[in-house]
Amino acid sequence: MVKVAERVEQLPPYLFVQIRQKEREARARGIDVISLGVGDPDQPTPGHIIDTLVDAARDPAMHVYPPDEERGMEIFRAAIARWYKRRFEVTLDLDKHVLALIGSKEGNHHIALAYLDPGDVALIPDPAYPAYVASAIFAGAQLVRLPLHAEHGWLLRFQDIPTDLAKRAKILWLNYPNNPTTALAPQHFWKEAAEWAQAFDTIVVNDFPYSEIAFDEPTVSALSTNRLDAPVVEFNSLSKPYNMTGWRIGMAVGNADIIAALRKVKENTDSGIFGAIQRAGIEALDGPQDHITSLVQLYRRRRDLVVETWRSIGLGMKHPQATFYVWAPIPQGMHSIEFAGALLEKTGVVVTPGIGYGNHGDHYVRMSLTIADDRLEEAMRRIKAVGQW
Numbered sequence: 360m361v362k363v364a365e366r367v368e369q370l371p372p373y374l375f376v377q378i379r380q381k382e383r384e385a386r387a388r389g390i391d392v393i394s395l396g397v398g399d400p401d402q403p404t405p406g407h408i409i410d411t412l413v414d415a416a417r418d419p420a421m422h423v424y425p426p427d428e429e430r431g432m433e434i435f436r437a438a439i440a441r442w443y444k445r446r447f448e449v450t451l452d453l454d455k456h457v458l459a460l461i462g463s464k465e466g467n468h469h470i471a472l473a474y475l476d477p478g479d480v481a482l483i484p485d486p487a488y489p490a491y492v493a494s495a496i497f498a499g500a501q502l503v504r505l506p507l508h509a510e511h512g513w514l515l516r517f518q519d520i521p522t523d524l525a526k527r528a529k530i531l532w533l534n535y536p537n538n539p540t541t542a543l544a545p546q547h548f549w550k551e552a553a554e555w556a557q558a559f560d561t562i563v564v565n566d567f568p569y570s571e572i573a574f575d576e577p578t579v580s581a582l583s584t585n586r587l588d589a590p591v592v593e594f595n596s597l598s599k600p601y602n603m604t605g606w607r608i609g610m611a612v613g614n615a616d617i618i619a620a621l622r623k624v625k626e627n628t629d630s631g632i633f634g635a636i637q638r639a640g641i642e643a644l645d646g647p648q649d650h651i652t653s654l655v656q657l658y659r660r661r662r663d664l665v666v667e668t669w670r671s672i673g674l675g676m677k678h679p680q681a682t683f684y685v686w687a688p689i690p691q692g693m694h695s696i697e698f699a700g701a702l703l704e705k706t707g708v709v710v711t712p713g714i715g716y717g718n719h720g721d722h723y724v725r726m727s728l729t730i731a732d733d734r735l736e737e738a739m740r741r742i743k744a745v746g747q748w
C-alpha cells in the first residue's frame with residue numbers, strides 16, 4: 360500500500376464524519392435518530408434563484424469555462440461589490456478587492472496555501488470551526504490555538520495575544536458571527552482587529568458565512584472600517600442566507616494584495632464556478648431579500664424552543680445572538696463526548712460534542728436548527744422527558 364502524505368496523516372478525524380458514523384450505528388440498532396449535528400439548511404433555495412439557474416443553464420455560452428475563470432465573472436464580482444455596499448457600507452473595487460469562491464470553505468483553504476510556509480505560525484481560536492485547523496495542517500504550518508471564554512462573550516481579546524507570538528504569526532482566523540459559539544463581534548472589535556493586523560503584519564481572516572443570520576443586533580463586516588490597506592480579508596457565502604449550500608458559491612473580499620495572492624493559488628487549482636450558478640448568484644444578491652427575514656424568524660422560533668427545553672432540564676443558558684446553532688452548556692463535571700453519547704442513548708438525539716471545536720469547547724454541545732419543525736419538536740419532547748441532569 361502506498362503511504363499517504365504526512366499532511367494527510369496529521370489531520371484530525373473530521374468531526375462530522377465521526378458524527379455520521381455514530382448516527383449510522385444507532386440507526387442500525389433500530390433507534391429513530393434525530394440529528395441536530397450538521398448545519399445544512401432544510402429550507403429550499405428561493406424560486407427566483409432556481410429559475411435564473413434553469414434559464415442560464417440552457418445558454419450554451421454558460422457551458423464552457425466561465426469568463427474570467429478562477430476570478431469570477433465580472434458581472435458576479437460587480438454584484439458582490441453592490442451587495443457589500445448595500446449591506447455593510449463597504450466600498451470595493453471589483454477588480455482589486457473581490458474574488459468569487461467555491462464557498463467560503465475554499466477561501467479558508469486557499470489562503471493557507473497562499474501564505475503559510477512549513478513552520479509558519481497560524482493562530483486559530485479555540486473553539487473554532489474545524490476546517491481552519493485542517494487548512495493550516497495542509498500548508499505545514501505551526502498551529503497555535505487561542506482560547507476563547509464565555510465570560511468575554513467568546514470574543515478574542517487582542518491584548519491577550521503575546522507580542523512575540525503576534526510578531527511570528529502570519530494568519531489569524533476569526534469567524535463572527537461564530538460557529539460554534541454563536542457570538543457576534545461589534546464594530547470596535549473590527550477596528551482593533553485591523554490595527555492589530557497592521558501592527559504585527561499578520562493577516563486577519565474573518566470567515567463570515569453567517570452574516571445574514573442574526574436575531575437582534577446587526578452583524579458587522581470586518582471591512583466596515585473601510586481600511587482596505589490593512590491585511591484583512593473576509594470570506595462570505597451564498598450557502599446560508601439563500602439556502603444554497605450545495606451550489607458552492609461564495610466570495611473573498613478585502614485587501615488587494617491578499618486577493619491577488621488567493622487568485623494566484625486559484626488560477627493554478629480550479630477553473631471557477633459554473634457560469635449559470637454565477638448568474639443565479641447575481642439574482643440571489645440583487646433580487647428580493649424578504650425570504651431572509653422569514654428565514655431568521657424561523658430560526659428564532661426554533662432557537663427559542665431549544666433554549667426553553669435546555670432551561671427546563673436545569674441547564675441555564677442565554678439566547679444565541681446569531682447563526683443557526685445553539686451552543687448549550689452541559690452538566691458540570693461531564694465531558695462533551697460523554698454527554699453527547701448519554702443523550703443519544705437516552706433520546707436518540709444527536710448533538711455535536713463541543714470538544715470537536717477545541718478543548719475549550721468541552722463543556723458545551725452544539726445543536727443545529729436546520730431541521731424540520733416536527734423533528735425538532737420531537738427531539739425537544741424527548742429531551743424534556745428525560746428531565747433534569
Ligand SMILES: Cc1ncc(COP(=O)(O)O)c(C=O)c1O
Nearest residue numbers: 462463464488538566596598609
Ligand atoms: C464557520 C464556517 N465557515 C465556512 C463554512 C462553509 O461554508 P461554505 O458552504 O460557504 O463553504 C461553514 C459551514 O458550515 C461554517 O460554519
